[in-house]
Amino acid sequence: NAGVTQTPKFRILKIGQSMTLQCTQDMNHNYMYWYRQDPGMGLKLIYYSVGAGITDKGEVPNGYNVSRSTTEDFPLRLELAAPSQTSVYFCASSYRQSNQPQHFGDGTRLSIL
Amino acid sequence: GQQLNQSPQSMFIQEGEDVSMNCTSSSIFNTWLWYKQDPGEGPVLLIALYKAGELTSNGRLTAQFGITRKDSFLNISASIPSDVGIYFCAGQLNSGGSNYKLTFGKGTLLTVNP
Numbered sequence: 001n002a003g004v005t006q007t008p009k010f011r012i013l014k015i016g017q018s019m020t021l022q023c024t025q026d027m028n029h030n031y032m033y034w035y036r037q038d039p040g041m042g043l044k045l046i047y048y049s050v051g052a053g054i055t056d057k058g059e060v061p062n063g064y065n066v067s068r069s070t071t072e073d074f075p076l077r078l079e080l081a082a083p084s085q086t087s088v089y090f091c092a093s094s095y096r097q098s099n100q101p102q103h104f105g106d107g108t109r110l111s112i113l
Numbered sequence: 114g115q116q117l118n119q120s121p122q123s124m125f126i127q128e129g130e131d132v133s134m135n136c137t138s139s140s141i142f143n144t145w146l147w148y149k150q151d152p153g154e155g156p157v158l159l160i161a162l163y164k165a166g167e168l169t170s171n172g173r174l175t176a177q178f179g180i181t182r183k184d185s186f187l188n189i190s191a192s193i194p195s196d197v198g199i200y201f202c203a204g205q206l207n208s209g210g211s212n213y214k215l216t217f218g219k220g221t222l223l224t225v226n227p
Binding site: 004040041042043044045048058090092101102103104105106107 | 117119122146148153154155156157158161201214215217218219220
């Protein structure tokens with residue numbers, strides 16, 4: 001059981017480039033989430049999805065887009081990379097029930113130069 | 114929005130010592146979660162608390178959900194070197210359309226000296 005899988009693990013981008021961070025889960029979870037983690041700042045929610053075809057903004061959505069075409073996959077897209085988007089990105093998933101905890105992937109470390 | 118204050122920010126202890134860290138909130142939560150993050154990895158759930166006053170243990174870890182629903186603590190007894198990492202608290206409100214959103218503390222960095 002792989003859980004939540006994120007690719008790539010590391011990436012360096014130039015300012016203005018675009019890329020997609022991939023996230024897939026094999027636990028048949030309804031809910032999926034994208035967070036960013038900056039040093040000493042905990043995790044902040046970027047976007048989330050409560051099911052295929054449904055997405056919504058979190059706390060820090062600017063500069064990002066998401067899609068949820070399947071239950072398993074929840075990619076995060078950066079269209080015009082900016083230095084402020086240098087961070088570690090975590091994908092998480094959970095069951096629909098409100099008392100079910102979120103399970104996290106191992107993260108993607110992204111640097112924008 | 115809701116904010117969590119997690120303390121201490123960092124701790125440096127000797128192997129075998131007990132550790133205590135806590136989180137306080139400006140508003141109530143219905144669920145408190147404690148996660149541990151090792152370097153280069155994602156947060157891993159340690160303990161989940163669902164009722165005010167609940168005290169739950171997981172091996173050497175014990176966590177409590179405060180009676181006011183605005184705070185929680187995590188204790189680690191007889192620390193060992195592999196306890197090193199960042200510990201995060203997270204609160205979940207479970208109310209209406211926001212029952213899936215977590216609010217995270219900024220983390221407590223624990224260093225254990227062998």
